[in-house]
Amino acid sequence: MTNDLVEFATDSEVLFLIGTNTSECHPIIAMQMLRGIERGAKMIVIDPKETDMAKKADIYIQTPVGYNIPLLNAMINHIIKEDLFDKEFVNNYSNGLEYVKYAVADFTPQRVEKETGIPASLVIEAAEMYAKAGAAAICYTMGMTQFIDGTSNIFSLSNLAILTGNLGKKGAGVNPLRGQNNVQGACDMGALPNVTSAGLVTDAGVREHIKSIWGTEISSKPGFTLTQVPHKIEEGKVKFLYVFGENPVMSDPWTEHFIEAVEKLDIMVVQDIFLTETAQKADVVLPAASWGEKDGTFLNTSRRVAYVSKAVEPAAGVVPDWKVICNIAQRIGLKGFDYYKAEEIWDEVRKINPKFFGGLSYARIIKENGISWPCPDETHPGTPVLYEDKKSMLPDGKFKLVPVIYADDKKDRASLEKKLIDHLNIPSDYPVGSGALSEKVNELYPCLFTTGRKVYHYHTGTMTRECKPLEMGADIMGPAIEVSIDIAEARDLEENCYAVVENKRGKIAAKVKINPDLRHGTIFTTFHYAEADGNELSNAEDTDPLSGMNPLKMTIAAIRRISEEEFIKVREETDMHMHPSEQYRTVRR
Amino acid sequence: MEKFQTTCPYCGTGCNIDLLVKNNKIVKAEPTKGHHVNDGELCLKGLYGWEYVHSPRRLTKPLIRKKDGQFSKEGELVEVDFDEAYDFVASKMKTTVEKHGSDSIMGFSSARCTNEDNYAFQKLFRMQGTNNIDHCARL
Numbered sequence A: 001m002t003n004d005l006v007e008f009a010t011d012s013e014v015l016f017l018i019g020t021n022t023s024e025c026h027p028i029i030a031m032q033m034l035r036g037i038e039r040g041a042k043m044i045v046i047d048p049k050e051t052d053m054a055k056k057a058d059i060y061i062q063t064p065v066g067y068n069i070p071l072l073n074a075m076i077n078h079i080i081k082e083d084l085f086d087k088e089f090v091n092n093y094s095n096g097l098e099y100v101k102y103a104v105a106d107f108t109p110q111r112v113e114k115e116t117g118i119p120a121s122l123v124i125e126a127a128e129m130y131a132k133a134g135a136a137a138i139c140y141t142m143g144m145t146q147f148i149d150g151t152s153n154i155f156s157l158s159n160l161a162i163l164t165g166n167l168g169k170k171g172a173g174v175n176p177l178r179g180q181n182n183v184q185g186a187c188d189m190g191a192l193p194n195v196t197s198a199g200l201v202t203d204a205g206v207r208e209h210i211k212s213i214w215g216t217e218i219s220s221k222p223g224f225t226l227t228q229v230p231h232k233i234e235e236g237k238v239k240f241l242y243v244f245g246e247n248p249v250m251s252d253p254w255t256e257h258f259i260e261a262v263e264k265l266d267i268m269v270v271q272d273i274f275l276t277e278t279a280q281k282a283d284v285v286l287p288a289a290s291w292g293e294k295d296g297t298f299l300n301t302s303r304r305v306a307y308v309s310k311a312v313e314p315a316a317g318v319v320p321d322w323k324v325i326c327n328i329a330q331r332i333g334l335k336g337f338d339y340y341k342a343e344e345i346w347d348e349v350r351k352i353n354p355k356f357f358g359g360l361s362y363a364r365i366i367k368e369n370g371i372s373w374p375c376p377d378e379t380h381p382g383t384p385v386l387y388e389d390k391k392s393m394l395p396d397g398k399f400k401l402v403p404v405i406y407a408d409d410k411k412d413r414a415s416l417e418k419k420l421i422d423h424l425n426i427p428s429d430y431p432v433g434s435g436a437l438s439e440k441v442n443e444l445y446p447c448l449f450t451t452g453r454k455v456y457h458y459h460t461g462t463m464t465r466e467c468k469p470l471e472m473g474a475d476i477m478g479p480a481i482e483v484s485i486d487i488a489e490a491r492d493l494e495e496n497c498y499a500v501v502e503n504k505r506g507k508i509a510a511k512v513k514i515n516p517d518l519r520h521g522t523i524f525t526t527f528h529y530a531e532a533d534g535n536e537l538s539n540a541e542d543t544d545p546l547s548g549m550n551p552l553k554m555t556i557a558a559i560r561r562i563s564e565e566e567f568i569k570v571r572e573e574t575d576m577h578m579h580p581s582e583q584y585r586t587v588r589r
Numbered sequence B: 001m002e003k004f005q006t007t008c009p010y011c012g013t014g015c016n017i018d019l020l021v022k023n024n025k026i027v028k029a030e031p032t033k034g035h036h037v038n039d040g041e042l043c044l045k046g047l048y049g050w051e052y053v054h055s056p057r058r059l060t061k062p063l064i065r066k067k068d069g070q071f072s073k074e075g076e077l078v079e080v081d082f083d084e085a086y087d088f089v090a091s092k093m094k095t096t097v098e099k100h101g102s103d104s105i106m107g108f109s110s111a112r113c114t115n116e117d118n119y120a121f122q123k124l125f126r127m128q129g130t131n132n133i134d135h136c137a138r139l
């Protein structure tokens, strides 16, 4: 996030929420937003589901799943046409206005109305509300990024913020709400195939700096992305997979395909606190201390480094993850793994990236209850708002307005981009984006299928399903397939009847919940439950050409009502559950 | 009862929680009062989401897939001691790199674990000459 989440309560004049179900997934951020609304802030919500936040919004736009770029381009078009953009900011601090102007020319609010039925006047109203605010914050989550045009979706959002000067001030910004406690930290620590904790692996200066601390040269070749791994295993390139604190069997798209791939590995090591659905497939399982049993730091969505305290002792022999890793590294014979406490690792991180973390000692993090990076020295107060000097992190210090176009057929994206580049003479190192749908509904699979979370569970449920008040109390209903009213009516589905949802990748069976908040033609389920994991059906073949992300938030599917006998049969075929607290919840595959 | 101020292990909001501990067991979670991020509030997961720490299903011993006492892909997961498991993983990792090159090993790091865990993990892979490391931020 460019900004601090507390500013939603104190400073934002407009909150622009797109592809985020904030009250379910980030309840306390939603609380801060609602405090802002009490103060008088306005709220725009754009989502295929009429979420609780949508019901509280001043403007709600119900989009078809995946229809973001045409809508955002239409808003940008209107803002430019009506001269509502911040000329001072755009002229002094950005590049690319002409490119964007050209790219959005075909996108009008009227076109959106024609294509989706969303009234053009609503699109205009939202664009004007956002553009005219003194400080407007854009917030989004995976409902923007998990598509084949996720990166271009984010280009469009940052275009909006740059055009209206909504960067570098309190209450504004472009704010991805991170879904997991330490996504920000995992990225900043270099758990990425192309980025280390000091910068890009392709940067010779970065490699030199790391060598000066590690004593070893690192590779300049970017590694494989997580989404490439099943293919790389099948090609025989990856032989040894080490998974720690993740449950990819459930969280990765197209479950069946992932399981088949990992079975071809020479060795899969899983390090976790439970025998997860992934650990059951492993060749070696290493236990480790959990949260509450070890100290360290997390980085929240506002880039705030916060202390995590050890409160209880783990079982005998069980040590924190970093110590397990060091035990293995030392046995391999690697140098530089003789840390005896977590703080020593953190102090090395501060040396690796002094610009961000230099001033953040454990003592200070604890005393000040967390501090946002960059914080280069002990006297620096931290940086809750990025870009206050109106300088981007790019070499020329300018913000880039990126032209984003849209293809009716995903196959045409590259050629359309090329046409745009040639037409405008865009330099080869300047980014260009494009959007398209990964799959379109057809006769066989006539429904759009999307996934998300519920407030009382988290991700693949490994932790929350082991908490009785959550699993047995709040969530007594268990997994459900939520359908829009029209789907229910057309297929004679009733509340609590059994149904199976399927496509070419897999199927899941669960009870039906008719959800009037869903846009017509939409099916929704979660990925919390191994016995009915939405990711069984997710698209693993298409990727975002820029990020490698799979379109987990959209695929196509068919749904039909089934009898209880058939329901039990499907469950028996597909279940691989680690939480066998009731019938049909046993380990099978 | 002892009190430990910590950060919630669930979503990216980063609420602060006071854990109350008795006889080496967490017995209650309370929102940290007056904290910048959550200002005395927590959601259901923050309030009740700590019970898994003491779940009887927690792993306490390493497991290796074995058949007739030997490592085998066809075997069952059996309990082994820590030294055996660490030695086994280290030697397999080393021989895989020697036989198939640095890029034949791959690590999935964790967006739920600490910065320190993540840093150590990527260092383990990069020190062996590969950048094959990713985590499920994408998922």
Ligand code: SF4
Pocket: A026, A027, A028, A029, B008, B009, B010, B011, B012, B013, B014, B015, B038, B042, B043, B044, B045, B046, B047
């Ligand atoms: S208490 Fe709830 S909102 Fe706060 S960090 Fe935990 S899961 Fe997120």
